[in-house]
Amino acid sequence: MARRALGHATLTLVQAVETALADSDRCLLVACSGGPDSLALAQAVVHVGRRRQLPIAAVVVDHGLQAGSAEQAAAASSSLARMGFTQVSVRPVEVIDSGAGPEGDARTARYRALELEAGERGGATVLLGHTRDDQAETVLLGLARGSGIRSLAGMAVRNGPDGRWLRPLLGIGRKVTEQACRENGLKPWQDPHNLDPAYARVRVRRTVLPMLEAELGPGVADALARTAMLARDDADLLDALAAEADPGTAALDCLQLESLPPALRRRMLARWLRLEHGLGDLSAGHLFAVDALLTDWHGQSGVDLPGGVRVRRANGGLHLG
Template sequence: AGRVAEQLDALGLAARVTAVDVDRGAGPGPEAAARRARYAALRGPGPSGAAPGLVLLGHTLDDQAETVLLGLARGSGIRSLAGMPARSGTAPVLVRPLLGLRRADTAAACADWGLEPWHDPQNDDAAYARVRVRREIMPLLEARLGPGIARALARTASLAAADADLLDGLAAGAAPGLVGDGGLDAGALAAQPPALRGRIVRSWLVGVGVVEPSAAHTGAVLALVEDWHGQRGVDLPGGVRVVRAGGTLRAARPRH
């Protein structure tokens, strides 16, 4: 990070290194917790004290391909297959201008410009699934299926994103009519198309305090609707418990 700061200073740009605390107690795992902390730091105030309006991220086409492959392996659904969006968020807007370029191209550009990029030491730790995908699985796929596999996976992300955006929009439009008196109407939810039910439940769970609910969490709550036989409630991260009472899904939050 220090080398990058020196290089930016030489270009008349300012660099800032921020230490963050990673809360591993919430969410699906340490990688997700680190990602939340990282994006929180990027959204925070800069050296001037003002929050940025635009943040440029360095993800490449290879990062996108790895994200799609991980989503496929985890069975996380079409939103995971959509990968990382080229543009998202507000205040600040997150933009990934290098998403169409291979990692080797960005490395070559840095070499041509005399820049020495900083390499995250986590990228050398095979304990993380993404590192194993990057160093073992992707090279194997390219060797067996051809060098176009990364671009094919990235293209899959673009196609999946269009479908996921449409379904998310339909779910968002239907959700307000299903929520009332602090709960989610189980009967009305069951009448929705299957492709929308999980999205509605996931959005509702986020609203009641569940951090990044997984597909397993969403599926367990959906079982209270689609396979209801008087079972007990579902315990979720953050101490949230969802129960079905009187035909309504209700969430009990922990008291502080």
Template structure:
């Protein structure tokens, strides 16, 4: 395969372009697609690949450079990134300054602000998809963090390639490969100082844990963890689907849970139904722990008159007349 001027196209660039085309293959013809750009190597590589692949697939790319305003000079970084993306031939390039709150910590707050900005532009442009530049290294870090938290199969499933209109076409590429794509395109990227700050758990995984694993177990750890995510995601999707079917029988219209419908169910399905029930009843998902769910399960499988767990917000789970109820004790 060759470029327009007759030069041989680098196989890595060809692979990246095909990955972007596959990520867009099911979208309505002619629909715009939004690209999330930060100025880092990953997102500039995504813009470089999408500048070719999106129009070829019949989609107009809209690049959105998000300025979080968290560091001195962030506006200048955003402007340089926008200029670089414009130089790739993407005509629709926007810079959006966001206000980052404090809820959930700085990393989570920045992510939420960024996602909100991208969704707003996607809504305004009628975009069918929002493309993000997560790589195989991001996937490996996410799996290790999930493993450390003991969060179960869904956490080990890592970052989904497709989640609604969010698409991540570069999950099969390494961070080093996105840097290589930028070099080939003559793009200079910005290294976010936060990506080197050991105060963040993800940075410690990247700079300390993964290198130790590579040294002790040999190369290819990131790729192996990414494969684990793919396998875990397939398992989790199947179990979640089966649990949804069971929940339609077990969760009654009055929002109580029929004990008989759950008692003979496999534990993997039973605990999923209970978690879905609790979240659906208003328990914050981020505050709901494994112990809460297991305490509810004991009311189904090992009940001898005891109350269930007290949930965030003070609600107690109780078993009465063959059903689980959510009860708010009197003050």
């Protein structure tokens, strides 16, 4: 029997997945919450996997953060099985309070589970259902934090260990994934957390972006997504230049750093703090305070950073202790 022709939205998602894949992607693992974005992505992956004769699998992460989460994870698993996935895993995780906030802690637990699942499947490529709207929200949140160009770069289409995380839908709006669900008779789950204004991302999604669209005209989400792409190119270049200039020493030479342009100097400081002491999530205030040890040195005793780390200037160098 002939297969039913794909609807316009579904075809758009299939083409996006096809375009994003590389020859090194030998096994496709869809991370599915049961929401419209990840369900629509999973449906597209079924078509791509069949055409390319690639093994496909799916994983549902149960964060256990609300009543009925196990039942919802089981329902998502059943939807995936009906869709054509023969290998579906449900991974319960424990979300540990690390001080990063509920969203950050849940994300940490989720990515750890996805990495374990991908490893058990021979290093599968993990496909994530983030859309252009998610990218626009991420850029606005980064802008509000004021933490530099890297935070404006949003999410990469591909990143993570060995390029394992793949986000093929970053150029596609959420309305398309919702339409794809309707075309395929899929009944997505609506996470109640996505309606809770206690979360900053929800306020951006439901209040800030609609207000910007109303006041500035349509296309704001598209413009923010383009901003992310341009900012990522700039941030990647600065990261590469900082890596080339890195002396590879435990202490940094103050005179050498002072001669560098501010953007490169601060990128080198951020790289040094990350590599030497794992400080990857510094605020702009912390970074400026360390930079002042070079540009506004008047005998300060040092700068205290998270985790009990202290940066001090002594003998013409910056030292961590």
